[in-house]
Amino acid sequence: DYTLDAFAADLAHTHPEDAGTWDLVVAHSLGGAAATLAAADATWARRLVLIDPAIALTPRDRGIVRASQEESFADPSPAAVRAAHPTWHPHDVELKALSAQQASRWAVEQTSAQNPEWDVTDAAAALTVPTHVIASDPKVYSIFAGKPAEAVVEANPQITMTIVAGAGHSPHRDKPEETVRALLEVLS
Structure with a gap:
């Protein structure tokens, strides 16, 4: 089962060692959608930071994501990742290539395929925990942008x-200092 609900159920079963509540969960992209669903149970996390969450x-985003995935599988080498993302830290390049x-x-x-309607806006609207989105720049490319993002906020x-x-879409890789600065501002 690769539905968003299944990903969220897996997350919801995670707890800190003392079986309590996570103080903070940081999630990116698909992880942001799954964390949003998991956080519907306010006992799972006290706060969320979602980085360009899906x-x-x-349909346009789905096409872009699909093309990016195909590109990753076609050539999962560090050289291909470096060519696509020349500003990324060498360790990020290695990890992206390894994950592909x-x-x-x-x-x-x-x-x-199992998520033909990719939309967790109802869950986002129902969140009762403080949630901050660190979004990518729509001028570059952002999954969390435009009217859908504005409506959620x-x-x-x-x-x-x-x-x-x-x-x-990966601000933590594209602009790590700025992303960390945004995260620290949220946490202060």
Whole structure:
């Protein structure tokens, strides 16, 4: 089962060692959607920081994600990752290449196929824990952008947002200092 609900159920079963509540959960992309669903249970996490979360994917976004995944599987070498992301730290390049080499193409395809309606905006609107979105720059590329993102933020006073200027979908890799600065501002 590769539905968003299944990913969220897996997360919901995680707890700190003392079986309490996570103080803070930081999640990116698909992880942001799953964490949003898992956080519907306010006992799972006290706070969320979602980095360019895949809350609702438009058909355009789905096509971009699919093309990016195909590109990753076509050449999962560090050289290919470096060519696509020349500003990334060498360790990020290595990890991205390694993850593409180790990932199951079938599982990645099933995540898309089993979620024909990729939309957890209702869960985002229902969040009762403070949630901050660190979004990518729509001028570069952001999954959490435009009217869908504005609607999510406007629908829930628990949700706030900042944008990392000049960063694409992985701001923590594209603009790490700025992303960490945004995270620290949220936590202060």
